[in-house]
Amino acid sequence: MFALGVDPGLSRCGYGVVGRSRAGLAVSSAGVIRTPPADPLATRLASLYAEMRRLLAEVQPDVVVVERVLFQANARTAMAVGQASGVALVAAAEAGCPVVQYSPNEVKQAVTGYGSATKEQVQRMVQSLLRLPERPKPPDVADALALAICHLTGTGLRAAVAAAGGTP
Amino acid sequence: MFALGVDPGLSRCGYGVVGRSRAGLAVSSAGVIRTPPADPLATRLASLYAEMRRLLAEVQPDVVVVERVLFQANARTAMAVGQASGVALVAAAEAGCPVVQYSPNEVKQAVTGYGSATKEQVQRMVQSLLRLPERPKPPDVADALALAICHLTGTGLRAAVAAAGGTP
Numbered sequence: 001m002f003a004l005g006v007d008p009g010l011s012r013c014g015y016g017v018v019g020r021s022r023a024g025l026a027v028s029s030a031g032v033i034r035t036p037p038a039d040p041l042a043t044r045l046a047s048l049y050a051e052m053r054r055l056l057a058e059v060q061p062d063v064v065v066v067e068r069v070l071f072q073a074n075a076r077t078a079m080a081v082g083q084a085s086g087v088a089l090v091a092a093a094e095a096g097c098p099v100v101q102y103s104p105n106e107v108k109q110a111v112t113g114y115g116s117a118t119k120e121q122v123q124r125m126v127q128s129l130l131r132l133p134e135r136p137k138p139p140d141v142a143d144a145l146a147l148a149i150c151h152l153t154g155t156g157l158r159a160a161v162a163a164a165g166g167t168p
Numbered sequence: 169m170f171a172l173g174v175d176p177g178l179s180r181c182g183y184g185v186v187g188r189s190r191a192g193l194a195v196s197s198a199g200v201i202r203t204p205p206a207d208p209l210a211t212r213l214a215s216l217y218a219e220m221r222r223l224l225a226e227v228q229p230d231v232v233v234v235e236r237v238l239f240q241a242n243a244r245t246a247m248a249v250g251q252a253s254g255v256a257l258v259a260a261a262e263a264g265c266p267v268v269q270y271s272p273n274e275v276k277q278a279v280t281g282y283g284s285a286t287k288e289q290v291q292r293m294v295q296s297l298l299r300l301p302e303r304p305k306p307p308d309v310a311d312a313l314a315l316a317i318c319h320l321t322g323t324g325l326r327a328a329v330a331a332a333g334g335t336p
Contacts, residue, residue, distance in 0.1 A: 040267065041257060041267075041269070042257040042258070042260055042261040042267040043261055045254050045257045045258045045261065046257075046258050046261035046262055049258045049262075069247060070247065078246065078247070078250065079237060079238065079246070079250045079253075080250075081250070082246065082247045082248075082249070082250020082251050082253075082254065083250050083251065083253055083254030083257065084254060085247075085250075085251055085254070086213050086250065086251030086252060086253070086254035086255045087254045087255065087258055089209060089210040089213045089214075089251065090210070090213045090214050090217045090255055090258070092210055093210040093211055093213065093214035094214055094217075099208065099209075099210040101209070
């Protein structure tokens with residue numbers, strides 16, 4: 001099973017494909033989609049959309065895991081993140097992929113056991129869980145991989161079941 | 169010249185097509201795109217995207233005018249508005265339409281002469297400017313028409329020139 005994690009952003013949109021087999025978790029591919037800040041907003045979003053569609057066609061993931069962004073101190077950044085996440089969600093839906101979303105705290109909790117973990121702690125745990133030779137950079141890539149891990153390890157699923165009042 | 173105004177939203181996305189000729193401004197069509205709140209977020213955004221594309225193909229506007237949302241008190245709503253605006257911007261770019269954006273205050277200033285006008289004042293002025301038999305409802309439709317008017321009357325353009333330090 002392959003999960004495509006997406007950490008939405010306009011300047012940098014992180015993605016990471018993680019596969020789960022009997023041998024454990026393994027990175028299949030990861031990177032960052034960038035759009036030129038000098039371009040008009042609509043052009044940047046269309047470019048992100050095209051790149052996301054290309055990635056989805058190439059990877060054909062079983063599930064797309066997109067960060068649920070609830071609030072950010074910087075309203076301007078929050079709006080750009082919202083727009084980018086909207087584009088990522090549409091691309092996934094158009095590709096016929098199931099979509100799940102987890103909040104940053106759920107992901108940190110799942111990956112590090114601590115909902116308020118720092119960016120560096122997430123990077124280190126992702127490196128360890130995926131047995132990578134070095135820390136995934138930039139943090140957008142680590143966050144995207146963490147999203148995929150969160151879903152694949154079932155921690156996110158168990159949290160969702162528990163939140164719904166079920167017994168995980 | 170036809171301008172398609174879009175007031176982005178997930179539950180209700182207002183749109184309004186306004187034409188400008190020697191006879192003045194006139195509404196060509198207007199309405200609201202709704203997505204079912206019970207549907208998954210990605211499905212709702214994909215549905216909005218499909219409706220926007222259908223509308224753009226039908227209207228073939230010379231320009232798409234999308235509200236620039238900078239901040240909203242309700243973080244949850246702001247994120248949904250950001251996602252919807254991202255989808256609208258991508259649809260416009262994919263359709264090859266030029267896109268312009270104005271903030272709510274710029275639109276209110278252009279339409280009512282007062283940047284802090286109420287929803288009702290905007291509705292009344294849009295009704296008057298477009299010689300409509302009654303106030304456009306819901307407010308999302310009035311806002312979308314106001315965006316188109318803001319652009320077509322050049323008020324938005326003059327404001328942009330002035331802000332850039334030029335002489336309107």
